[in-house]
Amino acid sequence: xxxxxxxxxxxxxxxxxxxxxxxxxxxxxxxxxxxxxxxxxxxxxxxxxxxxxxxxxxxxxxxxxxxxxxxxxxxxxxxxxxxxxxxxxxxxxxxxxxxxxxxxxxxxxxxxxxxxxxxxxxxxxxxxxxxxxxxxxxxxxxxxxxxxxxxxxxxxxxxxxxxxxxxxxxxxxxxxxxxxxxxxxxxxxxxxxxxxxxxxxxxxxxxxxxxxxxxxxxxxxxxxxxxxxxxxxxxxxxxxxxxxxxxxxxxxxxxxxxxxxxxxxxxxxxxxxxxxxxxxxxxxxxxxxxxxxxxxxxxxxxxxxxxxxxxxxxxxxxxxxxxxxxxxxxxxxxxxxxxxxxxxxxxxxxxxxxxxxxxxxxxxxxxxxxxxxxxxxxxxxxxxxxxxxxxxxxxxxxxxxxxxxxxxxxxxxxxxxxxxxxxxxxxxxxxxxxxxxxxxxxxxxxxxxxxxxxxxxxxxxxxxxxxxxxxxxxxxxxxxxxxxxxxxxxxxxxxxxxxxxxxxxxxxxxxxxxxxxxxxxxxxxxxxxxxxxxxxxxxxxxxxxxxxxxxxxxxxxxxxxxxxxxxxxxxxxxxxxxxxxxxxxxxxxxxxxxxxxxxxxxxxxxxxxxxxxxxxxxxx
Numbered sequence: 001x002x003x004x005x006x007x008x009x010x011x012x013x014x015x016x017x018x019x020x021x022x023x024x025x026x027x028x029x030x031x032x033x034x035x036x037x038x039x040x041x042x043x044x045x046x047x048x049x050x051x052x053x054x055x056x057x058x059x060x061x062x063x064x065x066x067x068x069x070x071x072x073x074x075x076x077x078x079x080x081x082x083x084x085x086x087x088x089x090x091x092x093x094x095x096x097x098x099x100x101x102x103x104x105x106x107x108x109x110x111x112x113x114x115x116x117x118x119x120x121x122x123x124x125x126x127x128x129x130x131x132x133x134x135x136x137x138x139x140x141x142x143x144x145x146x147x148x149x150x151x152x153x154x155x156x157x158x159x160x161x162x163x164x165x166x167x168x169x170x171x172x173x174x175x176x177x178x179x180x181x182x183x184x185x186x187x188x189x190x191x192x193x194x195x196x197x198x199x200x201x202x203x204x205x206x207x208x209x210x211x212x213x214x215x216x217x218x219x220x221x222x223x224x225x226x227x228x229x230x231x232x233x234x235x236x237x238x239x240x241x242x243x244x245x246x247x248x249x250x251x252x253x254x255x256x257x258x259x260x261x262x263x264x265x266x267x268x269x270x271x272x273x274x275x276x277x278x279x280x281x282x283x284x285x286x287x288x289x290x291x292x293x294x295x296x297x298x299x300x301x302x303x304x305x306x307x308x309x310x311x312x313x314x315x316x317x318x319x320x321x322x323x324x325x326x327x328x329x330x331x332x333x334x335x336x337x338x339x340x341x342x343x344x345x346x347x348x349x350x351x352x353x354x355x356x357x358x359x360x361x362x363x364x365x366x367x368x369x370x371x372x373x374x375x376x377x378x379x380x381x382x383x384x385x386x387x388x389x390x391x392x393x394x395x396x397x398x399x400x401x402x403x404x405x406x407x408x409x410x411x412x413x414x415x416x417x418x419x420x421x422x423x424x425x426x427x428x429x430x431x432x433x434x435x436x437x438x439x440x441x442x443x444x445x446x447x448x449x450x451x452x453x454x455x456x457x458x459x460x461x462x463x464x465x466x467x468x469x470x471x472x473x474x475x476x477x478x479x480x481x482x483x484x485x486x487x488x489x490x491x492x493x494x495x496x497x498x499x500x501x502x503x504x505x506x507x508x509x510x511x512x513x514x515x516x517x518x519x520x521x522x523x524x525x526x527x528x529x530x531x532x533x534x535x536x537x538x539x540x541x542x543x544x545x546x547x548x549x550x551x552x553x554x555x556x557x558x559x560x561x562x563x564x565x566x567x568x569x570x571x572x573x574x575x576x577x578x579x580x581x582x583x584x585x586x587x588x589x590x591x592x593x594x595x596x597x598x599x600x601x602x603x604x605x606x607x608x609x610x611x612x613x614x615x616x617x618x619x620x
Contacts, residue, residue, distance in 0.1 A: 058103025370395025375603025
């Protein structure tokens with residue numbers, strides 16, 4: 001592995017993603033990069049903790065000896081730190097870690113790393129947070145490697161109980177992991193029988209009577225285990241939460257609103273995420289805004305740990321921008337009505353993100369070459385490969401937006417032809433002074449507004465990230481809020497050809513300038529399964545496509561030069577992806593917008609060749 005790839009992976013992964021470049025360089029300098037072959041042991045159970053480990057590439061299985069048999073607990077993927085508990089507690093390892101394919105691991109010698117932590121106090125705090133997720137074996141063999149706790153709350157009547165149980169079942173379905181859903185009732189609150197719960201199952205555990213050896217007797221076994229708990233807002237939840245974390249990969253618990261308003265209840269601090277459900281009314285959004293501010297101020301939750309979910313309502317006619325302004329916080333998801341067919345899809349997306357099994361598809365930049373992405377999407381759709389999130393750059397942003405908006409493959413082809421015709425045919429009224437670009441920004445925006453109308457990221461059927469280049473800051477920016485047409489135009493504003501897109505105080509240009517294949521973006525969103533659709537011609541292909549040609553268009557010189565510079569970026573980005581699809585584009589040119597079907601066919605062919613690899617990735 002080269003240093004650029006190592007730096008990119010580490011800088012995008014917790015807990016090291018908050019380090020500055022200087023600290024990151026020092027961290028890599030004190031680390032040792034070691035390659036482990038398939039089945040090679042990294043460390044054994046009960047061995048001393050000599051290092052902290054960071055998985056850069058490959059997969060590692062952790063297992064524990066249970067009843068004299070080696071029992072697998074978890075499969076670790078790229079970007080995961082392990083050996084943390086033994087490092088912090090100075091106790092021997094409670095599991096065996098073994099590579100299950102060729103893997104690259106960074107080893108950090110414990111005393112050297114301890115000194116590094118002393119000089120970077122904020123990182124020490126992040127390691128403490130990681131420790132709260134990891135489970136240390138005590139009186140019995142370790143069965144859970146890492147436990148995640150999801151708190152759910154909201155105003156009375158918003159449907160948080162139904163959401164908790166439905167989401168926990170969906171996470172179970174997507175991950176197959178052990179899950180418990182805890183419904184907390186305030187003292188004196190009536191225990192109403194939930195749907196499907198028999199009279200004999202109506203067992204209520206008082207938190208004040210909690211004991212580890214009797215707690216599991218109150219757990220109702222099912223597809224997802226459930227526990228009904230009576231508690232006071234000042235009761236100590238620590239022992240119960242720790243106990244459940246040792247027995248379940250995911251602990252979902254519903255917090256009564258009065259507990260959330262009581263700032264010193266302590267129960268919020270355990271959560272890795274707080275899902276706050278809100279009504280889409282003016283008053284509902286204002287209430288949510290107040291709750292968010294209180295949790296950040298009083299319970300020290302970071303904004304990214306608070307996920308706001310808006311209950312969809314036919315009665316709400318508030319525009320997205322106004323909702324966002326009232327809320328003062330990003331909207332994580334919209335929860336459709338229970339009877340809506342989109343309800344199941346919304347929960348599936350959230351469940352896969354929580355379960356860290358999301359599949360990301362990166363669509364690269366490349367003008368007309370980008371139509372090949374449609375062929376890739378066609379194959380994935382036909383083979384039943386469910387993509388969770390697409391990140392698109394330049395032309396990849398256009399095709400990604402078609403998918404995210406729910407357009408069919410036929411519609412994507414039709415709209416692509418429309419876009420191609422309009423971009424190819426410049427009218428005198430579309431030109432601007434050469435001071436900023438040949439084509440006016442407004443015209444570029446209008447092309448996409450004619451397709452996407454006033455659609456916002458909030459309205460999309462699927463998750464979309466759009467890459468653009470912030471000219472003032474000279475860095476990549478990820479757009480995930482606002483109007484789709486504006487974001488797509490910003491990602492496609494090729495310098496010199498199109499005027500930059502002005503957005504508030506920012507000036508945006510083509511996302512392919514720094515990110516022609518945006519696989520690295522997924523690392524920041526903790527997406528571990530990455531497919532890349534690369535349309536930047538491989539070395540030699542671009543020459544072959546113009547072989548023997550005497551006449552060149554001005555675009556040939558512009559795009560050809562940029563293409564050559566981008567090849568190194570693409571080569572680096574390809575290493576991050578688990579599967580790379582590279583259509584053979586020989587004989588086709590950047591500006592041949594009239595050959596949509598041929599580009600689609602090439603993309604389809606390339607995806608078919610990789611389909612077995614993709615199926616294997618999706619299933620793991």
